[in-house]
Amino acid sequence: MTLAAAKVCVFDAYGTLFDIGGIARSVQGELGDKAETLLRVWRRRQLELSWLPLRAGVAADFWRVTDEALEFAMETLRLDDRGLRHRLMEGWLRPELYPEVIQSLSRLREMGCRTAILSNGTVRMLEAGAAGLRAHLDAVLSAQSVQRFKPDPLVYQLAATHFGVTPESVCFVSANAWDVSGAAAFGFQVVWINRDNVSPEKLPLGTKATVANLAELPVILGG
Incomplete structure (x- = not known):
């Protein structure tokens, strides 16, 4: 065949x-060069978490994985902004x-x-x-x-x-x-x-x- x-x-x-790069572009005005770095760390962590064996009783929930990965990325870049975190997560819906x-x-x-x-x-x-x-x-x-x-x-x-x-x-x-x-x-x-x-x-x-x-x-x- x-x-x-x-x-x-x-x-x-x-x-x-x-194009998930659009998520970084949407916050570039407030984060500057950190926007692309944040997305890169976030995406990498998101995939790493999805590749791990699922824990007993834990559902395969990509939204949860994405949220956990964002928490990691924001802590890595020392960002603490609940409004920003909400907007970034919503980017995966649009x-x-x-x-x-x-x-x-x-x-x-x-x-x-x-x-x-x-x-x-x-x-x-x-x-x-x-x-x-x-x-x-x-x-x-x-x-x-x-x-x-x-x-x-x-x-x-x-x-x-x-x-x-x-x-x-x-x-x-x-x-x-x-x-x-x-x-x-x-x-x-x-x-x-x-x-x-x-x-x-x-x-x-x-x-x-x-x-x-x-x-x-x-x-x-x-x-």
Whole structure:
């Protein structure tokens, strides 16, 4: 099977469709250069917490993980502002889209591709963030429904089960190297969005194709 034969396209959300850099830009006026540093520490801690084994009796709640990571980041940068913390968290409910997202998803649908988001975000986070994309998506799938976080195979299985297809029939798209590797290990055909222009020798394990942004995806899929 080639990428051109894949008729289901599944996308990670944060960093792939949603530009979380907008959260830092929204507070740059009050934090200056600290805004980007805060987001970088926050995002890293958020992912680290999501990769830890879940404690007994603790739900896989990405909103909680995000809040705990923000607390860590703000303490690291010695920021103590409850109003700022609230605004930063709310940014995850109103993420900016990368500029090519809507046109690219629309083109994929014209080509007959079924499309979905598959993310660690909670149902509430994803429903809010993807509100403007629903006309271009067949499904919004949250890891919350299986009480696991990616890269657990149970999360990737959500997409295969929803569409009733084998993993190799799915083109999975992510800007996160760890997600690319996890999805490829599950059996998806994975496209890595290299938005940061990382050197080619640092390709994530299992990458079938690399694009700079989503505008290139329809061509790879035969459009």
